[in-house]
Amino acid sequence: MNTAKKKLNIWLVLALAILALFLIFVVYPIGLILYKSILMEDGTISFSYFTKFFSKKFYWSTLVNSFKVTIASTLVSAVLGLIMAYLLRSIKIKGSKYLNILIVISYLSPPFIGAYAWVQLLGRNGVITRILNSVFNAKLGGIYGFAGIVLVFSLQSFPLVYMYVSGALKNLDNSLNEAAESLGCSTVQRVWKVIVPLITPTLLASSLLVFMRVFSDFGTPMLIGEGYKTFPVLLYSQFMGEVSTDAHYAAALCVIVIVITLVLFFLQKYIGNRLTYSMSALKPMEPQKVTGIRNVLAHGFVYLVVLAAILPQLTVITTSFLETRGASYTGQFTLQNYKNIIMPKNISTITNTYLFGLAAIILVVILGVLISYLTVRKRSFLTSILDTLTMFPYIIPGSVLGISFLYAFNKKPLLLSGTAIIVIISLCIRRMPYTIRSSTAIIGQISPSVEEAAISLGSTEVKTFVKITVPMMMAGVLSGAIMSWITLISELSSSIILYTSKTQTLTVAIYTEVIRSNFGNAAAYSTVLTITSVLSLLLFFKVSGSEDISV
Amino acid sequence: MSVAISIENVVKRFGKETVINGLSLEIKPGEFFTLLGPSGCGKTTLLRMIIGFNSIEGGQIKIDGKVINNIPTNKRNMGMVFQNYAIFPHMSVKDNIAFGLKNRKVPKAEIEKRVDEILKIVKIDHLKDRMPHKMSGGQQQRIALARAIVIHPEVLLMDEPLSNLDAKLRTEMRNAIKQIQQQVGITTVYVTHDQEEALAVSDRIAVMNGGVIQQIDTPKNIYQRPANTFVSTFIGLSNIMDGKLESNENGKALIRIGDYKFQMNNIKKDCGSNCPVKVSVRPEEFIINKETEEGIPVTVKSSVFLGVTTHYFVETKEGQEIEVIQSSDIGEIIPNGKKVHLKVQVQKINVFSEDGSRSFIDREVRP
Ligand SMILES: Nc1ncnc2c1ncn2[C@@H]1O[C@H](COP(=O)(O)OP(=O)(O)OP(=O)(O)O)[C@@H](O)[C@H]1O
Ligand SMILES: [Mg+2]
Numbered sequence: 001m002n003t004a005k006k007k008l009n010i011w012l013v014l015a016l017a018i019l020a021l022f023l024i025f026v027v028y029p030i031g032l033i034l035y036k037s038i039l040m041e042d043g044t045i046s047f048s049y050f051t052k053f054f055s056k057k058f059y060w061s062t063l064v065n066s067f068k069v070t071i072a073s074t075l076v077s078a079v080l081g082l083i084m085a086y087l088l089r090s091i092k093i094k095g096s097k098y099l100n101i102l103i104v105i106s107y108l109s110p111p112f113i114g115a116y117a118w119v120q121l122l123g124r125n126g127v128i129t130r131i132l133n134s135v136f137n138a139k140l141g142g143i144y145g146f147a148g149i150v151l152v153f154s155l156q157s158f159p160l161v162y163m164y165v166s167g168a169l170k171n172l173d174n175s176l177n178e179a180a181e182s183l184g185c186s187t188v189q190r191v192w193k194v195i196v197p198l199i200t201p202t203l204l205a206s207s208l209l210v211f212m213r214v215f216s217d218f219g220t221p222m223l224i225g226e227g228y229k230t231f232p233v234l235l236y237s238q239f240m241g242e243v244s245t246d247a248h249y250a251a252a253l254c255v256i257v258i259v260i261t262l263v264l265f266f267l268q269k270y271i272g273n274r275l276t277y278s279m280s281a282l283k284p285m286e287p288q289k290v291t292g293i294r295n296v297l298a299h300g301f302v303y304l305v306v307l308a309a310i311l312p313q314l315t316v317i318t319t320s321f322l323e324t325r326g327a328s329y330t331g332q333f334t335l336q337n338y339k340n341i342i343m344p345k346n347i348s349t350i351t352n353t354y355l356f357g358l359a360a361i362i363l364v365v366i367l368g369v370l371i372s373y374l375t376v377r378k379r380s381f382l383t384s385i386l387d388t389l390t391m392f393p394y395i396i397p398g399s400v401l402g403i404s405f406l407y408a409f410n411k412k413p414l415l416l417s418g419t420a421i422i423v424i425i426s427l428c429i430r431r432m433p434y435t436i437r438s439s440t441a442i443i444g445q446i447s448p449s450v451e452e453a454a455i456s457l458g459s460t461e462v463k464t465f466v467k468i469t470v471p472m473m474m475a476g477v478l479s480g481a482i483m484s485w486i487t488l489i490s491e492l493s494s495s496i497i498l499y500t501s502k503t504q505t506l507t508v509a510i511y512t513e514v515i516r517s518n519f520g521n522a523a524a525y526s527t528v529l530t531i532t533s534v535l536s537l538l539l540f541f542k543v544s545g546s547e548d549i550s551v
Numbered sequence: 552m553s554v555a556i557s558i559e560n561v562v563k564r565f566g567k568e569t570v571i572n573g574l575s576l577e578i579k580p581g582e583f584f585t586l587l588g589p590s591g592c593g594k595t596t597l598l599r600m601i602i603g604f605n606s607i608e609g610g611q612i613k614i615d616g617k618v619i620n621n622i623p624t625n626k627r628n629m630g631m632v633f634q635n636y637a638i639f640p641h642m643s644v645k646d647n648i649a650f651g652l653k654n655r656k657v658p659k660a661e662i663e664k665r666v667d668e669i670l671k672i673v674k675i676d677h678l679k680d681r682m683p684h685k686m687s688g689g690q691q692q693r694i695a696l697a698r699a700i701v702i703h704p705e706v707l708l709m710d711e712p713l714s715n716l717d718a719k720l721r722t723e724m725r726n727a728i729k730q731i732q733q734q735v736g737i738t739t740v741y742v743t744h745d746q747e748e749a750l751a752v753s754d755r756i757a758v759m760n761g762g763v764i765q766q767i768d769t770p771k772n773i774y775q776r777p778a779n780t781f782v783s784t785f786i787g788l789s790n791i792m793d794g795k796l797e798s799n800e801n802g803k804a805l806i807r808i809g810d811y812k813f814q815m816n817n818i819k820k821d822c823g824s825n826c827p828v829k830v831s832v833r834p835e836e837f838i839i840n841k842e843t844e845e846g847i848p849v850t851v852k853s854s855v856f857l858g859v860t861t862h863y864f865v866e867t868k869e870g871q872e873i874e875v876i877q878s879s880d881i882g883e884i885i886p887n888g889k890k891v892h893l894k895v896q897v898q899k900i901n902v903f904s905e906d907g908s909r910s911f912i913d914r915e916v917r918p
Binding site for chain 2: 447449450452453454455456457458459460463468471472474
């Protein structure tokens with residue numbers, strides 16, 4: 001038993017070490033936020049910050065606004081995503097493979113880039129606004145506020161619903177469709193009575209993901225909201241604002257967001273568990289050729305939506321080659337913007353993005369694989385605590401994580417603020433739950449008997465893990481890592497809070513350049529980001545050998 | 552060089568549930584020993600206790616007299632073939648087979664030699680550098696077997712190794728396994744719930760039910776002289792009928808089923824007389840009597856002609872359904888509804904105590 005015990009200890013030590021990391025970098029900062037939110041300046045404990053929030057319309061209306069835009073955007077995304085997925089799965093659309101990739105790309109860019117691009121197009125001085133105004137001799141003021149936010153979020157988020165529903169439709173056996181048809185259902189009835197109920201769980205789950213994402217995003221309402229203030233904007237301005245910063249009040253606001261996302265998280269879990277049908281299609285739905293007006297309409301709709309979704313990217317890429325003077329364009333083409341961003345004093349923005357992203361990915365993959373192995377194969381009380389704890393970051397919005405990090409790590413012995421390490425760790429933690437979830441799924445597909453076979457052949461447990469388990473997981477983990485990499489390099493909400501001039505990344509640079517009206521540089525940075533994402537996506541397709549994306 | 556395995560009073564618990572409660576058996580050196588039993592009876596559990604994946608909550612397991620309870624699996628020197636083959640998908644055939652040898656720090660040249668040797672034995676030497684996912688189920692099974700044998704294990708364990716193969720391949724592979732086992736002479740414990748497979752390959756079979764051994768014997772004895780009604784009905788088909796042991800003197804016992812009386816000379820002496828018994832008759836142990844009134848009166852309900860044999864489904868007066876198999880003869884098949892009488896081949900049938908737990912047959916006596 002001695003040797004067996006020693007081996008067990010290696011896993012125990014690992015589990016304890018990982019647990020310690022999570023206690024320091026997740027539990028402690030969040031606990032601190034909770035504590036600060038009820039700690040008055042005179043050292044007493046009270047809920048007066050919460051009372052303050054809920055008693056002033058100026059404050060609580062931001063929450064109402066947030067719910068309004070989030071619900072509206074989620075609904076539009078769900079409908080758009082559903083229709084797009086159904087059309088592309090059931091009707092032969094020319095170039096559907098490329099449309100698919102374009103949709104994914106539009107999703108992978110950070111939402112605030114969409115906001116800033118749409119301002120360029122439909123804002124007060126937007127290209128389209130100006131054309132419309134001169135053609136119709138109108139005085140359109142541009143799209144800002146509620147409508148603008150919903151437009152950007154919807155176009156940016158429907159791809160998520162699209163990807164999930166499209167995956168579900170792929171697993172839907174066509175014989176169900178045919179059975180319904182033979183029973184006398186019309187096409188519309190069939191969609192409504194057979195397909196919609198079967199994919200409802202997927203639709204709901206993905207909609208909730210959209211909801212959470214939209215609810216906590218602050219870049220978009222910041223750029224296109226103008227007077228329309230949402231909750232994350234309030235949070236950001238309370239924390240970073242020049243006028244009145246109140247750390248404790250900001251902490252209370254963080255707690256409110258955490259509570260809301262927590263509720264959403266459990267809702268999503270509940271729905272996910274209750275409503276999933278396990279289906280696997282023997283005979284998946286084949287896109288059919290249709291003719292006449294239906295064909296024209298289907299093509300028209302799909303192309304229009306994809307164009308709208310990808311338009312921000314096109315705008316950004318185009319403007320990156322335009323010469324700017326101040327905030328306006330001269331109409332000349334130039335490479336000056338790119339020259340600016342690769343100047344020695346600026347180049348670190350790009351290198352930082354790559355370095356931080358890479359470091360975070362390596363960390364997150366190693367930890368993710370270890371944690372999922374521990375929780376799946378070495379079930380114990382300790383590892384089940386770990387299992388729950390590692391899902392924590394899922395419910396903590398980026399800005400909250402950023403704020404809590406600044407509170408927690410701004411003095412010795414854990415003086416990390418302003419360093420690259422704090423950015424990397426925050427990226428790592430934000431992505432951890434996704435990586436763990438996908439690694440857990442991958443391990444679940446590996447039969448334990450393969451590991452047992454190795455052990456029966458004289459291999460130690462550690463050696464088995466390294467030589468058998470890890471290599472078998474590699475393909476899946478690698479493609480997951482590429483997706484993580486793409487989402488990490490477009491992360492804004494925690495980086496914007498944690499960055500200093502030395503640790504500025506692409507998204508932060510884009511955001512600050514937009515705020516300073518340096519549209520040329522912003523566009524050039526965005527283009528670099530887009531190209532990186534596209535190349536990574538192509539690599540993903542090559543590594544995973546599939547066209548299905550899960551984010 | 553082959554080893555003996557003794558399992559002494561082992562206990563296995565999963566949480567509060569006791570799956571095996573004090574099971575003992577002896578496996579002889581070089582023997583092909585099979586654990587046979589219905590699903591969930593604890594075969595896999597016992598096998599995994601032998602190799603060390605399952606802890607042992609009581610009793611002990613000895614290899615050649617040495618207790619191995621606390622030796623970790625990777626030091627036990629046992630080879631295992633899994634139901635799903637458990638081939639390492641990221642390694643070529645050769646690397647799969649060499650894996651165990653590398654763990655044992657066998658020199659490179661020797662590894663090459665042994666891998667080539669074993670590949671020839673399992674007849675996949677032409678596939679040495681192939682990746683496993685490009686191979687058929689039967690070929691993967693051969694890799695698994697080669698991989699387990701090549702380390703020269705003291706014991707070879709196989710858990711339903713053939714259950715994922717189609718019927719034809721199953722027969723082919725079971726012959727291959729038997730042949731290879733004899734060739735290398737390893738003590739082998741084989742788990743299956745396919746009785747035909749068990750009968751075909753085993754030197755001895757242990758029939759298990761609910762974590763308890765029902766009988767350990769040669770395939771022939773298991774089939775012909777089952778120890779209780781569980782074994783007689785689990786292995787092959789048996790019709791169990793209520794009967795009476797009327798008298799049992801001077802090695803001549805009189806058995807009665809309804810009005811049908813017959814004499815047997817191989818009933819144990821200590822079974823008393825004038826007591827109720829269970830008579831177990833296999834379908835092929837009946838003789839259909841169309842001429843006289845001797846035998847159990849039955850009505851033919853239906854029949855199936857299968858070429859070599861013809862199966863009759865008949866019913867007794869009491870409503871018990873009985874299956875009878877006769878070798879097909881050239882005459883007419885007995886029509887449905889016809890009343891006939893069934894006699895039994897007394898030297899073949901088995902007689903059990905009323906609760907079915909004990910055989911009354913004295914195996915020392917030639918019937
Ligand atoms: N890890 C476990 N935890 C709890 N109970 C278990 C575990 N493994 C097996 N059992 C129980 O032990 C009993 C015996 O299981 P075992 O797998 O040994 O059956 P088996 O004879 O191999 O059946 P089969 O022919 O279906 O493979 C079953 O009732 C099963 O539910
Ligand atoms: Mg089993």
